[in-house]
Amino acid sequence: MTSAGTGRDQVLASIRQSxxxxxxDARTLVPLAGTGPRPSFDGDPVERFVxxxxxxxxxxxxxxxxxxxxxxxxxxxxxxxxxxxLCVSNALAAIAWPAxxxxxxxxxxxxxxxxxxxxxxxxxxxxxxxTLSGPDTPSTxxxxxxxxxxxxxxxxVVRHFEDIWTQWRASGRPMPRTVxxxxxxxxxxxxxxxxxxxxxxxxxxxxLLVAG
Amino acid sequence: MHAPTSTFPQRVSIxxxxxxxxxxxxxxxxxxxTKRAAQVAALPEFEALRERARSVKEHVxxxxxxxxxxxxxxxxxxxxxxxxxSTAEEAREIVLGICRKVNAxxxxxxxxxxxxxxxxxxxxxxxxxxxxxxxxxEYIIQLAHEPPSHIxxxxxxxxxxxxxxxxxxxxRPLGYTKHLTEVSEMVNEARQVLRGHYFRADVGITGGNxxxxxxxxxxxxxxxxxxxxxxxLARVHIVTSGIERVVPTLDDAVTFLxxxxxxxxxxxxxxxxxxxxxxxxxxxxxxxxxxxxxxxxNGRSKMxxxxxxxxxxxxxxxxxxxxxxxxxxIGGHAYGWVYPGPMGSVLTPLINGIDKAYDLPNACTLNxxxxxxxxxxxxxxxxxxxxxxQQFEGGLTPAPIRFGLKAWAFLARRPRLYHFKMRIGIAxxxxxxRGRAALTWLPLAGGWTDTRDLPAPQGRTFxxxxxxxxxxxx
Numbered sequence: 001m002t003s004a005g006t007g008r009d010q011v012l013a014s015i016r017q018s019x020x021x022x023x024x025d026a027r028t029l030v031p032l033a034g035t036g037p038r039p040s041f042d043g044d045p046v047e048r049f050v051x052x053x054x055x056x057x058x059x060x061x062x063x064x065x066x067x068x069x070x071x072x073x074x075x076x077x078x079x080x081x082x083x084x085x086l087c088v089s090n091a092l093a094a095i096a097w098p099a100x101x102x103x104x105x106x107x108x109x110x111x112x113x114x115x116x117x118x119x120x121x122x123x124x125x126x127x128x129x130x131t132l133s134g135p136d137t138p139s140t141x142x143x144x145x146x147x148x149x150x151x152x153x154x155x156x157v158v159r160h161f162e163d164i165w166t167q168w169r170a171s172g173r174p175m176p177r178t179v180x181x182x183x184x185x186x187x188x189x190x191x192x193x194x195x196x197x198x199x200x201x202x203x204x205x206x207x208l209l210v211a212g
Numbered sequence: 213m214h215a216p217t218s219t220f221p222q223r224v225s226i227x228x229x230x231x232x233x234x235x236x237x238x239x240x241x242x243x244x245x246t247k248r249a250a251q252v253a254a255l256p257e258f259e260a261l262r263e264r265a266r267s268v269k270e271h272v273x274x275x276x277x278x279x280x281x282x283x284x285x286x287x288x289x290x291x292x293x294x295x296x297x298s299t300a301e302e303a304r305e306i307v308l309g310i311c312r313k314v315n316a317x318x319x320x321x322x323x324x325x326x327x328x329x330x331x332x333x334x335x336x337x338x339x340x341x342x343x344x345x346x347x348x349x350e351y352i353i354q355l356a357h358e359p360p361s362h363i364x365x366x367x368x369x370x371x372x373x374x375x376x377x378x379x380x381x382x383x384r385p386l387g388y389t390k391h392l393t394e395v396s397e398m399v400n401e402a403r404q405v406l407r408g409h410y411f412r413a414d415v416g417i418t419g420g421n422x423x424x425x426x427x428x429x430x431x432x433x434x435x436x437x438x439x440x441x442x443x444x445l446a447r448v449h450i451v452t453s454g455i456e457r458v459v460p461t462l463d464d465a466v467t468f469l470x471x472x473x474x475x476x477x478x479x480x481x482x483x484x485x486x487x488x489x490x491x492x493x494x495x496x497x498x499x500x501x502x503x504x505x506x507x508x509x510n511g512r513s514k515m516x517x518x519x520x521x522x523x524x525x526x527x528x529x530x531x532x533x534x535x536x537x538x539x540x541x542i543g544g545h546a547y548g549w550v551y552p553g554p555m556g557s558v559l560t561p562l563i564n565g566i567d568k569a570y571d572l573p574n575a576c577t578l579n580x581x582x583x584x585x586x587x588x589x590x591x592x593x594x595x596x597x598x599x600x601x602q603q604f605e606g607g608l609t610p611a612p613i614r615f616g617l618k619a620w621a622f623l624a625r626r627p628r629l630y631h632f633k634m635r636i637g638i639a640x641x642x643x644x645x646r647g648r649a650a651l652t653w654l655p656l657a658g659g660w661t662d663t664r665d666l667p668a669p670q671g672r673t674f675x676x677x678x679x680x681x682x683x684x685x686x
Contacts, residue, residue, distance in 0.1 A: 008296035012277050025277070138496065176489070
């Protein structure tokens, strides 16, 4: 696109003029030394994660192993009066789902009431679960249904947000289309600063915390 | 830009006498201030974070071209497209060009102040697109055909009764006939109406709170999840962002994220922080097929070289609005353009022309609260003073004020004459007061005393009192 080309040259030339240069910086860019401060906190990161998520209106149950996911999901769905059909991340296909639930592995559509997804990490600092988009983990599952159920392993809890990036770099995975950090159900305070849950995204965020 | 048809003083007068607006402003600002203070008190590292954020921004600004090129390279590597717009018009043309190319009929939008700045909605509608704002506050003001009155809570000036009336008018044709009085019902109805739009949108436009040079990612934060539905369900995702929003790494972004929610709404973190990198990958079941970023200059690169460079650190949190005695008295619309409050009083003259917004830098008490709460330590009062100086030098300051300033400067450079005149003046005022504590009227200064009282001097000047005090001490 030629117009984009001209705009690019103009913007870059104007930036350089303001920086007192006529061309690209001849020096090698030296990154800024040091790192940003991280909030310090005492105690068990998993317990902090739990407390922070509850503070932000998520609900949570602790289960012993992945074998308990199916029954826990069935109980939750019944408790909120949602339908028995679930849109489930393909990454959780190996779970033994109770026969009463209808499980489909796909992206979410408007009619979906409940989704179940894994997460990549969870953050203790101020509470949040982290998901990476991919063929098995479509990001619509995080936003379209009314109820979003997330399976979190206690071992996935990291202390700070920076630790998410460290884990991602160590995983050797390419950058996914989307990294979602989710800290509770959808909310708005746009009318008279009255907090209301379930603005556009899920009305409920339910966490299944798997020991270990 | 839309040229306002009224003057700033006219708009201020209307705002101050608008009882509903005053109630809404009182209600909102107190809450934000208290919640922010609680978050800051709970985070001992807050001050260190501000300092780090300031340094990161200064570092990026000193190498802005290099970081933008790195960012562009990474976006391209991930299959996205970067477009550069030196003016608002170019930015609109780029977005319209993308929309035409994909034959877009319906455009959904997450909240983006840059899109307000470049007047994108009007341009899209003029080109025949249906544009739907999806942030609840933006949706409400779109229905009301109004600009945002706050950069974070755009419908802060609307009461629930007004929202109920707007929904009556606009949702009735869609089959929603019940008159709503409860916030929960309104949020739910907007949710139902907007759901339909997300799924049929051709193009989804969002802003970008941060652009990451390391990975070519854009980050948005929302509480509602509207930005995510907008960008995930549309066929094409367009990010509109200012060129100053680039930061080096994902780690750097975290520093800003820790400051943003706390400063903006007094939350520890927003509900959704979303890092987007390129379009749908091979094998992905959802996500946009195209990912575009429009980098908007619109005067920013010029700011980089002069005394207003520090304004480019702004992360658009709105804390300066919430803490400003002028903003909290008059609301956002009185400022006449999309950016209100202290940050707007600096940006509006710089983007639209220093001669186009004379009143804004002058509508400031220089109390300094904005600078105290700014998460990136922008010296806003200093920048406003610099704008006043440039207005004076450019001959934009009205003649009576120029005369007054010159007269004062003449006296201030002559201390003996100054003290002599002051003694006479103070003595005259004191006699005129005849024992009253305050003067409600002054000859030749009716314009000033119409709206305020002048405390009566007690007889001696400060200098006289000071000399006497020094004399009394050994």
